[in-house]
Amino acid sequence: MARTTPQTHGEILAAAARRFAATGYRGTSLQDIATEVGCSKAAVLYHFANKEAILTELMAPAIEVLRSLDDRIADQPGPAAAQRVAAEGFVDLAVRFRGEIALLRGEFPELLQQPDFAHIQQISERLIDALAGQPERASARITALVLLAGIAETCGQFADVPDQELGDALLALLRRALEPPAH
């Protein structure tokens, strides 16, 4: 079965993305991925140190963009500007990386525990604060959390909606729903 294929690394990544999207990270075994690629499970583990390394590499681009969004939010002069940048940046992130986000499929809580993703939790916390505008108000925090989780959880289901249309709908939703920061 073996070919002269040094591109197997990429094939494994693509296959893993498909399987994770279909059955989740936990619900996908290394054997599932190997079968989809058409190689042995040992070959998968030859190209990747372990199962988590596959997910880490798949999520790397999205995480990098999330991190830069975090920086941009921190640079804003006030809560109103921070809220606007957070909303637009998060929608852009959700639309562009909806495929990657879909891989996590509600396993955020468990996966965020893992060391490779530890800092994501803190970034999410700051993102929620920025979206809430006035994070000291409970209702503002609830609103921000619901919207963030809802978009993260569902954006992967809109694979057939064009980027522009999805982005417009989500941004309009955020503008309607978010409470403006205290003046």
Added chain:
Amino acid sequence: MARTTPQTHGEILAAAARRFAATGYRGTSLQDIATEVGCSKAAVLYHFANKEAILTELMAPAIEVLRSLDDRIADQPGPAAAQRVAAEGFVDLAVRFRGEIALLRGEFPELLQQPDFAHIQQISERLIDALAGQPERASARITALVLLAGIAETCGQFADVPDQELGDALLALLRRALEPPAH
């Protein structure tokens, strides 16, 4: 270790609820539940046919209320009334059963596949249509789906917020965010 305890059934339910809430359905083994109760894994399976039966019994009250909400929505004369009833009913459901909903922890997709929960998917579909108001508009459907998923995903995290306050915040969010049905 054995006691004269016919209330073990209830203890197992309570322990399972705690473990499911902490580590999810998949992330909780029968041994975990047995250890928490202080009995053997075989004792757990004496009181319940299998692991799924525990979850089914835990979710039964919430599912019953969801089903009656579905009926009430169907009885409404028009889309505007249906949207209002759907919003109020769903918020009430989310607040009252946030503990039970939290158990699912993002495993909705997998769990809904199981035969015991098959009809839940159809109810959810009708609930989204009612919330969307004008389900033929893509943006209205996206809005409804994001809000429904967001509330379902996060309401379990607000265990410390009083029912009244949480309900008010969620209902206010829905009223702001949902697009009114075509006149």
Added chain:
DNA sequence: CACTGATCTGACCGATCGGTCAGCTCTGAC
């Protein structure tokens, strides 16, 4: 007393999991 049925246990089952390992094959450099 004997007996029954409910409750519960420890040992066990087959399946599957992530991961390891010795060794095979093939390519390219010398």
Added chain:
DNA sequence: GTCAGAGCTGACCGATCGGTCAGATCAGTG
């Protein structure tokens, strides 16, 4: 021709999973 190393395989490992089963224990009944 020889050798090194990248790529890959099948066999295997220990752990854990959900679930089964024969039998022990005990309360209640006659």
